[in-house]
Amino acid sequence: MSDLSPAVEEETESEQPEIPEASVEMLHGSAVTSAAGQTVLHPTKDGYHDLVQTLKDEGYGVCIDLCGADYLGNETRSLPITISGERFELVVNLLDVHGSRRIRIRLQVSEADPVVATITDIHPGAEAMEREANDMFGLEFEGHPDPSPILLPDDWQGHPLRKDFSLGRIPVQFKAVDGR
Amino acid sequence: MTTLDHLRNRDAVLRMSESEAEERASVVDPDDERMIINMGPQHPSTHGVLRVTMELQGETVLRSKPVIGYLHTGMEKTAEDLTYLQGPTNVTRMDYAAPLFTELTFSLAVEALLEVEIPERATWIRMLMCELNRMSSHLLFLATNAMDLGAVGMMIYGWREREEVLRFFEKVTGLRMNHNYIRPGGVAADLPDGWREDIQKILEVLPERLEQFDVLMTGQPIWRERTQGIGVITTEEALALGATGPILRSTGFAWDLRRAMPYLAYDQVDFDIVVGTYGDTFDRYAIRLNEIRESMRIVEQCIEMMPDGPYRTEDRKVTPPPRARIDESMEALIHHFKIFTEGFKVPSGEVYTSVESPRGELGCYLISDGGPKPQRMHIRAPSFVNLQTLPHMMHGGLLADAIAVISSIDPIMGEVDR
Known part of the structure; x- marks a missing residue:
């Protein structure tokens, strides 16, 4: 899909060896890895919004998918050594319809500060997907035009796709009936 | 900008x-x-x-x-509790009008992580079944689209034609819908005896019926009046909003994953991409009607080119042993039991796969932690994203046209809400 070399040294997050950053391949200031032949970028939180803009200028004009992921309890994730793994990830798949190529962004989002810049100003189509990520994982998107729940009821408590939201004890929540 | x-x-x-x-x-x-x-x-x-x-x-x-959200049943959460072999039973219920496509994209994702090779016959069976499914899905669209606009006769015809295809599906998979037919490693069963004749019968009847639909609707002044110039969207707007499928193609932009990023064996068959000009409701109707014809072309080629061989991978890690082996070998029985209770383990990693469903790009983002169940399974549902174009298409139009516009997006709520 891309001519970027997948030769990147990867380490599991449990080990933290001292390897100079220069050994990690970079693109637009973000580390590049390859997963099953697909190019993956690992930006920092500050560089995320600019990276999406840069990629859009480069041709990746469609935000085809955006979703969250919860890595709680998963120790097998491999990341470039310059990136430290956080509990949540925001995964954005971009598509270049003129060059027929794809690229994926994996952004680390911490549990303590799950606030990310919105990309709806660059890709208006990300609006519904960001709302869904907010519903399901509690990721917050700064500057989102309509941060209301999309799939869940307005008064729902919790974020169902988080790993600590147990399937075994789903509380049945009904909307209040006002004295009818 | x-x-x-x-x-x-x-x-x-x-x-x-x-x-x-x-x-x-x-x-x-x-x-x-x-x-x-x-x-x-x-x-x-x-x-x-x-x-x-x-x-x-x-x-x-x-x-x-x-x-939206009235049909949300947490299917992505459910997927985390099902093995990879059980996964298709869950995802097939998302887009219930085109269930084979969701099974396909899920299976492709699992296979990409497993790095297993799929036998050629399985690939062609998948393609054959998917194109038949595209036909049945578009026939359903023709039926409901016409019904929404008051052409009730067409509703009956659309359902009638779709039933022919579903009858074939029932023969192959055992079910009319929610087949669980395409599974990681191949397909669930080989095509039954006489499948060629069954499909030939459908292919003989349909062209004539499609001509009748043209007479009934395409050329009719009333139909044109209700659909032409209604719910217009441009290529740039569609791309910015992430819309794919017939909505994007109706604007004149020939984007089809089967051509642009071929999967299965779509690079070996001949077909045309149908595009519109004005991006209105009529174009979206006409595209789907003509895509049925293109799918029929692909199906014909599948019949001709269908290779022999196994219909699922021989990789014993993924595939249960043949039925006959279970009677004679204790190990085969244990193996069979293990695969269906514990499931097979998929190497740790993440992958995104996509296919062209009747509604647009249908993607599956899968994360494995090395266990027998996915750590995260996300379906990129085309209807979910395409619905975002609705306000832009309806803006400034009449309330009566809103019905036509909603119908022309062809949203399947099972897929929207998941």
Whole structure:
């Protein structure tokens, strides 16, 4: 899909060896890895919004998918050594319809500060997907035009796709009936 | 940037909370005569449980907002509790009009992580079944689209033709819908005896029927009046909003994953991509009608080129042993038991795969932690994203046309809400 070399040294997050950053391949200031032949970028939180803009200028004009992921309890994730793994990830798949190529962004989002810049100003189509990520994982998107729940009821408590939201004890929540 | 500004300045999207919309429902503002009304979630033309909150001025729709989630059953969460072999039973229930495509994209994702090779025959069976499914899905669209616009006769015809295809599916998979037929490693069963004749019968009947639909609808002044110039969207707007499938193609942009990024064996068959010109409701109708013809071409080629061989991978890690082996070998029995109780383990990693469903790009983002169940399974549902174009298409149109526009997006709510 891309001519970027997948030769990147990867380490599991449990080990933290001292390897100079220069050994990690970079693109637009973000580390590049390859997963099953697909190019993956690992930006920092500050560089995320600019990276999406840069990629859009480069041709990746469609935000085809955006979703969250919860890595709680998963120790097998491999990341470039310059990136430290956080509990949540925001995964954005971009598509270049003129060059027929794809690229994926994996952004680390911490549990303590799950606030990310919105990309709806660059890709208006990300609006519904960001709302869904907010519903399901509690990721917050700064500057989102309509941060209301999309799939869940307005008064729902919790974020169902988080790993600590147990399937075994789903509380049945009904909307209040006002004295009818 | 002009498209972005245009989308923003048009002010087509109603940003109002559910409760506020309920409060202001059906109350006319005395100053500007604007009124909020809720269409759905129970309305015959909303294809299930879509609710659209609309701001009207007289008969004109100004701003609107699709309110979804009424069919949300947490299928992505359920997927985390099912093994990879059970996974297709879950995802097949998302897009219930085109279930084989969701099974396909899920299976492709699992296979990409497993790095197993799929036998050629399985690939061609998958392609054959998917194209038949595209036909049945578009026939369903023709039926419901026409019904929404008052052509009730067409509804019966569309269902009738679709039934022919479903009858074949029943013969192959055992079920009319929710097949669980395409599974990681191949397909569940080989094609039954006489499958060629069965499909030939469908292919013989359909062209004539499609001609009849053309007479009944395509050329009719009433039909054209109701659909032409209604719900117009441009290529730039569609791309900015992430819309794919017939909506994007109706704008004249020939984007089809089968051609642009071929999967299965689509690079070995001949077919044309159908595109529109104006991006209106009529174009979206005409595209789907003609895509049935293109799918028939692919199906014909599949019949001709169908290779012999196994219909699922021989990799014993993924595939249960043949039925005959179970009677003679204790190990085979244990193996069979293990695969269906424990499931097979998939190497740790993440992958995104996509296929062209009748509604657009259908993607699956899969994360494995090395266990027998996915750590995260996300389906990129085309209807979910395509619904975002609705306010922009309806803006400035008449309320009566809103029905035509919703129908032309062809949303499947099972897939929207998941």
